[in-house]
Amino acid sequence: MQYLSKRLYPLSLGIALLISLCFPITYYFLEYQGCERTASYYAKKTADKLLEVIITSPKLWKYQIYTFTEIGREMSQDSDVIFVHIYDVKGVLIPNFNYQLRTNEAKAWWNKWAPESAANIVFNNEIVGRVKIGISQKVILLKTAFLFAVSASVGLLLAFLSYRFPIRVVQRLETELQELFNNVQQSYKESDALR
Numbered sequence: 001m002q003y004l005s006k007r008l009y010p011l012s013l014g015i016a017l018l019i020s021l022c023f024p025i026t027y028y029f030l031e032y033q034g035c036e037r038t039a040s041y042y043a044k045k046t047a048d049k050l051l052e053v054i055i056t057s058p059k060l061w062k063y064q065i066y067t068f069t070e071i072g073r074e075m076s077q078d079s080d081v082i083f084v085h086i087y088d089v090k091g092v093l094i095p096n097f098n099y100q101l102r103t104n105e106a107k108a109w110w111n112k113w114a115p116e117s118a119a120n121i122v123f124n125n126e127i128v129g130r131v132k133i134g135i136s137q138k139v140i141l142l143k144t145a146f147l148f149a150v151s152a153s154v155g156l157l158l159a160f161l162s163y164r165f166p167i168r169v170v171q172r173l174e175t176e177l178q179e180l181f182n183n184v185q186q187s188y189k190e191s192d193a194l195r
Contacts, residue, residue, distance in 0.1 A: 012163040019155030024148040031140045035080075035115035042081060043119035043133045046071055050086070050131065054123045061128075062088065065096045072099035080135045082106040082114060086121075087130040094129070101136075110141055 049071055054061040068086070075081045083106070086097035100106065114134045121129035 008163050008166060012159040015162055016152075016155040016159035019158060020148065020152040023151045024144050027147050028140060028144045031143070032115050032137065035135045035137060035140060036117050038080070039115055039133045039135045040117035040119065042075070042135075043117050043131045046075070046084060046086075046131045046133065047119040047121045047129075050121050050129065051123060054121065054128060058123065062094055062097070068097045068099075075099055075133070080139070081133060082111055082136045083116075083132075083134045085132040087132065089126075089128050091130070105136060105138055108138070110138065111136055113137075 050061070050068075053064050053067050057064065072084060075084050081099075082101045084099040086094045088094055105111065111134070114137055116132060116134040118130055118132040120127045121131060
């Protein structure tokens with residue numbers, strides 16, 4: 001039985017790790033990519049709004065601070081947007097066209113690797129700027145942590161069952177075999193005594 005126990009322990013540990021980690025990691029990567037797609041959508045939407053401004057004043061669009069303030073206000077209503085950066089054609093950040101969420105969540109460690117995406121601002125078939133938007137990953141991390149807790153519970157339960165159930169079956173069989181062996185020995189002793 002010790003041989004079986006030594007063989008089942010790594011298997012049970014592998015089951016626990018596989019179930020505990022596989023689902024949350026997969027969920028996190030899929031949701032992260034979903035947030036990148038959302039950031040891409042927001043960036044394209046913002047680029048389209050800025051294109052409307054560029055059409056009305058192609059040379060002075062960088063100085064339309066009020067318009068950008070309105071766009072920033074719309075973005076701030078989406079609680080998951082943590083920053084909006086607008087760059088000119090040379091890739092230089094336009095100073096008045098930046099929105100940075102000023103909360104503890106935006107400065108949190110998990111948002112240093114926040115999902116982000118960019119979209120080009122195209123006017124007359126030329127790139128005149130670029131919009132970059134970042135999305136908070138707080139919700140993703142909370143859901144991933146919850147999924148990890150559930151997966152870890154299920155993984156540990158299955159690991160425990162995959163370890164204990166075969167051991168119990170083997171223990172019962174060993175006990176029954178020992179009883180049968182004792183009965184056979186007792187029968188031999190009785191038959192030897194009768195001769």
